[in-house]
Amino acid sequence: MRVVLSAYGARGSVEPMAALAVRLRERGAQVRVCAPPDEEFTELLAACGVPSVPAGAPVRPLVTTVEPGSAAGLAQRAADLLGAQFGPVAEAAEGCDVLVATGPLPVTAAARSMADRLGVRYVYATHTPVVLPAPHQPPPGRRGRPLPPDVRDNAELWDLDARLANDMFGAMLGAFRDSAGLPPVDDVRGYAFTDRPWLAADPVLSPWPPTGLGVVRTGAWFRPCAAVRPLPPEVAAFLEAGPPPVYVGFGSTPLGTAAHGIVRAAVEAVRTQGRRVIVARGWADLDPADGGDDCLTVGETDHQALFARVAAVMHHGGAGTTAAAARAGAPQVVVARSGDQPYWAGRVAALGIGTAHDDQEPTPASLAAALAPALRPDTRARAKALWGTVRLDGAAKAARLLSETAGR
Secondary structure, eight states: OEEEEEEOSSHHHHHHHHHHHHHHHHTTOEEEEEEOOOHHHHHHHHHTTOOEEEOSSOHHHHHHHSOTTOOTTHHHHHHHHHHHIIIIIHHHHTTOSEEEEESSHHHHHHHHHHHHHHTOEEEEEESOGGGSOBTTBOOOOBTTBOOOTTOOOHHHHHHHHHHHHHHHHHHHHHHHHHHTTOOOOSOHHHHHHOSSOEEOSOTTTSOOOOOSSOOEEOOOOOOOGGGOOOOOHHHHHHHHTSSOOEEEEOTTOOOGGGHHHHHHHHHHHHHHTTOOEEEEOTTTTOOOOSOOTTEEEESSOOHHHHGGGSSEEEEOOOHHHHHHHHHHTOOEEEOOOSTTHHHHHHHHHHHTSEEEOOSSOOOHHHHHHHHHHHTSHHHHHHHHHHHTTSOSOHHHHHHHHHHHHTTO
C-alpha cells in the first residue's frame, strides 16, 4: 500500500501525521509526508524515518509576521496553498492508494481535488472537533469574516459558515480545478470534509456526541515511544538538579509585542509558587533573560519526554500540547489566545486536570491564581487518573483502518 499524507500548519498539524506515518510503515506501507519546508518539520520526519516532500511556503514566517485575526494577504496565501496541493502534492500522490489531508480549508479541498483526479481514496482528518459542523457547537469563525453576534442558532451559523467558505475560496478552487479538468464544487467545506471526517482526538479528553455527521473516531495520534527523542543534556541536568519545574510554552501562537511581558509574567507567577521553571522559546522566541539559575530556556524539545517530569504545563491550549500533557499525567494551565484554544482550555477545566486562565491579559497575579490550583495534589491526582484512560493507539488504529479500506 502506498500512502501520501498532506499536512500544512504548525507542529500540531505535522507531528500527528509523522505518528501516523510511523504506524503505517510498521504495517509495511510506503509513506510520504507532504509538509511545509520548515527545518524543524524536515528534521522531525527524518528522525521518524519518513520521506518528506516540501509543499507550500514555510509556516513559521507566516505565523510570526501575520497579525492575529487579520485577513491581510489571505487571498494570496490561499492561492499558494492551493498551488502546493495541485503541484508537489499531486506529483507525490501519483500511483498511491490513499491520500490523507489535514490543515486549512484550501489545503484539504485541493487535496481532495487531486485525489479525485488521480482516482485514489481521500481521507480528511482533523485533530480538533471545533471545525466540524454540529448542532452542539458554533463554527469557530473565519479570518476577516466575523459571525453575526445576534445569531444564536448553531445550524444557521454553520450554514452561514459554508456560504462564507464558498465566497472566500470557491472561485479560486474552481480555477485550479478547471485547469486540472475538474468541474466546480458548490460546497467547498462539505467537499473537503466529506461525510465521514476522521477526528484524531482522544475520546475522553474530547468527547464527540452523536450527530448526523459520520465522524470516525481514532484517538489522538502519538508517536511510538521508540520514536521519541531523548532530552537534551542541559534539560536533563536541570531536571536532575532540583524538584520538578513548571513548563511554560506557547508553541506557535503569535504573541506579537506582548511576548516579553507574557513570559516575564509567567516566570514571576511560577516563582511565587516556589517552583523552578522551564521556558520554551517557541515561535515567539520567548526568553526571560534574567539569568536566574531557577529558570532554563530551551528550544524545541520532545513533549513526550519532558512533560512526564514537570510539575505542571502552562501552555496556549493547542490540541497537540493539550493531548501530550494529558498523556503525561501533568496538570495544565491553559492560557488560550485564539482558534480552538478556548475549547481545550474548557475541557481541561471541566475534567479537573488543570485550570483555564481567564480572558484578561496575563499578569503575574492572574497566572499565579491559575497556577496555584493546578499544583494542588488533588489536581495532580485527577491528571494522573486521566493519564490511565488516554488512548495511546490512535495512530495505530488509523493505520489499520487505512490498510483495511485502501482498496475501496
